[in-house]
Amino acid sequence: MSPALTAAGARDWLQRFATAVDEHAADLTDLDRPIGDSDHGVNLQRGMRAVLAALDAADPATPGAVLLKAGSTLVSTVGGASGPLFGTLLRRTGKALGDAESVDAAALGSGLRVGLDAVTALGGAQVGDATLVDALAPAVESLEAGGSVTEAAEAAARGAASTDELVARKGRASYLGERGIGHRDPGAASTALLFAALADGDGAGAS
Amino acid sequence: MSPALTAAGARDWLQRFATAVDEHAADLTDLDRPIGDSDHGVNLQRGMRAVLAALDAADPATPGAVLLKAGSTLVSTVGGASGPLFGTLLRRTGKALGDAESVDAAALGSGLRVGLDAVTALGGAQVGDATLVDALAPAVESLEAGGSVTEAAEAAARGAASTDELVARKGRASYLGERGIGHRDPGAASTALLFAALADGDGAGAS
Amino acid sequence: MHVPTKLLDDPADAVTDALRGLAAVHPELTVDLEHHVVSRNHDHFGDHRPGKVGLVSGGGSGHEPLHAGFVGLGMLDAAACGAVFTSPVPDQVLAATTAASSGGGVVHVVKNYTGDVLNFQMAAELADDEDIAVETVLVDDDVAVTDSLYTAGRRGTGGTLFVEKVLGAAAEQGMALAEVAALGRDVVARSRSFGVALSPCTTPGSDRPGFDLEPGEMELGIGIHGEPGRRRVPVPATGVAREVARTSVAAIADDMPLDGEELLLLVNGMGGTPLLELQVLAGDVVAELTARGARIARALVGNHVTSLEMAGSMVSVCRATPQLLQLWDAPVRTPALRWGA
């Protein structure tokens, strides 16, 4: 993301994320098996396919509009906990980006902060509760602190890994208590994929 | 049965049959698995335990009364196809033996003929239909022809074995048609045990 | 092959314990734990009706809710519950007959299995000794058995539900013994069933299921005693429910023309198949029946005539008449079937 994120760049990002979700759908669902209900990969896959179709149909003009459209599509196609949460993240981030034709990493970080806050307001999870917030928050903080998208992706990955040793306090996994220790949170893992997809586009610009 | 069958001898016979049923209960049920409903051993076991208890309580004075009591007990405790059929066999045989204090092999054969006829009248099965009649009929015929109880037992065993290659035409096994070939009829197998128990007592008299 | 953990206390007492449980939650039923007979508690129903024809059924247990779950207002007067998959003995059937008798005679609804037929026949003789007039309606609705001459004849399966509901209503409305029995024979003549197993089941106390089924196989033309069916075929890769619907309806239609008929339909689960799946099957069955020119007048979807925890289905139909529909719609209040009351 040396060249700032344009509408096309935002679509490429989501396209790469969708590809990653397709590739890892079984893994994400498997993460959801021991501590949840074995559907996280299926849920996101259904959602991201709908997102790509919706973006093709609507062809939004700005990165903000791309994320807004993607977010509302997730809300109306995913269901479960992850639909409203991922959907709200992208919708609110998109709204916060406003009409800008393109945004740099710092601006994206400020937008994502709005999205993150909406996610914590909606779901009530804090860092350490073993949810997607554990991957999302450090990534957003890294961007806010001037980090690159690659650094943000690394922070998200570390955050996702940190859930391995945590007792979940939100979502389905929380019902397992101590039995959940030793398992990675599926939503944190998919959030890490979202930021990895962002970093993968770095330097590729709008290509 | 060189000494003729007395009431005590008849009870010993049924005691030996009950022991054989206990020993072979699992085998009989297993025979009933591929071609029936996996309960023949369980059914007879329940019935013969009740028979022993009923004979202890009633202490009938003649071999005919012993068989009559045993038969009605089977009717009222076994259920399924085998309850009425084994029950009728023993009841009608017992009735036919009348008040005799003891009966020899030939008299027993005449009595069993009445029982056999009642069984075919009730169930409608003929020799070759792959039912207990295939073991019962040759044993009765052997006794009627002056054979020993040992010869009758051998005839019953051969009759039971003959069902291996038959297509059943009566009872549950008949639903399988050709799929039933290669399986021994459980009721024929238990009938062979009944005559084996009779032969085992030969020479042992009323002991 | 894996034997499922059963929610029982002692496998040997399964039937007694289940009847005790039925009694604990159904004060409107009288449960005779000695004979394993379930009958109406007339004080509870307030239905003392001298001269009403009594309706009795029974058979092996393991088919719940059949038959005890169909005892109550507008359906059975009493049910005799044998051991699992073993017909009751004559004494039990006699006890049920006596409980059901109000002076107008008693109809025995008997599923056509050698054991049931013989034990009910002996019970009818005993009832005759006690001056209770008994008529027997033999249910043999299973089309999987095509060669009745060389077998014990068609089995009694899902169609039993139609017979018990319709005769229960007829008896409640005051129909006399001979007419109830004749009506029952007519319902049987109008009913057909076909069953498919996707898994076997295991009798309580047994260490093995009634048959082994490899993944990817199904048994067609099963009865309701956990026994193997008439034929084993591979499960198709997709469209399993459509294939089961097609096979079941074709077997029925080959035996009894359905074109232009109004049907009572039962899409029955064998015990272990969840309702989500039964509903999918119901859609496919209705499509098959409609394509053959039949119309669904009334339908039930669920576990009504089961084989313990067997997975699979049974499709049962009855060609209705206005009289049958009126009797079907009449109020019924039993543990497993209830409407209008």
Add this chain to the structure above:
Amino acid sequence: MHVPTKLLDDPADAVTDALRGLAAVHPELTVDLEHHVVSRNHDHFGDHRPGKVGLVSGGGSGHEPLHAGFVGLGMLDAAACGAVFTSPVPDQVLAATTAASSGGGVVHVVKNYTGDVLNFQMAAELADDEDIAVETVLVDDDVAVTDSLYTAGRRGTGGTLFVEKVLGAAAEQGMALAEVAALGRDVVARSRSFGVALSPCTTPGSDRPGFDLEPGEMELGIGIHGEPGRRRVPVPATGVAREVARTSVAAIADDMPLDGEELLLLVNGMGGTPLLELQVLAGDVVAELTARGARIARALVGNHVTSLEMAGSMVSVCRATPQLLQLWDAPVRTPALRWGA
């Protein structure tokens, strides 16, 4: 671990196909196959009632008959059916809300799972935009979750049935929006459940069950989404049903005193357990409850709130009042619960 053969056509279409089947056999229901919403066919029921409070529920599919099987006279007005074990999306809930709205406002009955809570909340906001007043009743009756502070809180399970029946009757009798909602919260406060799994279940299309259970093990404190429970214990050699009853009732009684209470009781099967076994369990549960000084006022035994083909049970109780009993006894006519109509 063995994955059972499913009676489906295409696992991806399981919910659509099941709803199509429901529509095929229930002309008294309107099935919106686009939104996966089931609502009353008011022409069929003849129950156009301007101002009646609408009652809506919904959630993931796989719990049949919950919720779609409880749509009809005296119970739900509409149900939104999500993918298997996945809460519906806001658009679906909004479609159900619109279908249920007759001007008197709509009550959402929501089982307490993060996904359900969030999606219903968003739907309520959308309904507000359309000037439909929505009140939410959150069902969290599951006592297995004891540490609500450190979790997403107690789950909504079997007690949902009590809420839907009682509120359905209240709405039918003309109770106003705020009162229906308050009554619903009171029913929730009076309800408790505890579930046990004897086998896992497999989501359609998945190649593995939600958890592996060795023979001889059972999961205590399960939810209704095929997920593992709170604790795994060995199955006792005998008295399995007694042990399940004891554990379930003890967990409930530790949380809510039962002495001297009149109870609504649900002895619920998880989908794959046959009725014979549920009846045995019912006997043991009634014995446990009675020993603790409770009296069973009304009881249901059967598969009402399920997890696909999972074997196991859930015991649910609600401390009744005369008002609750009157509402419980009020006529209901739905595919899965029916009496007095």
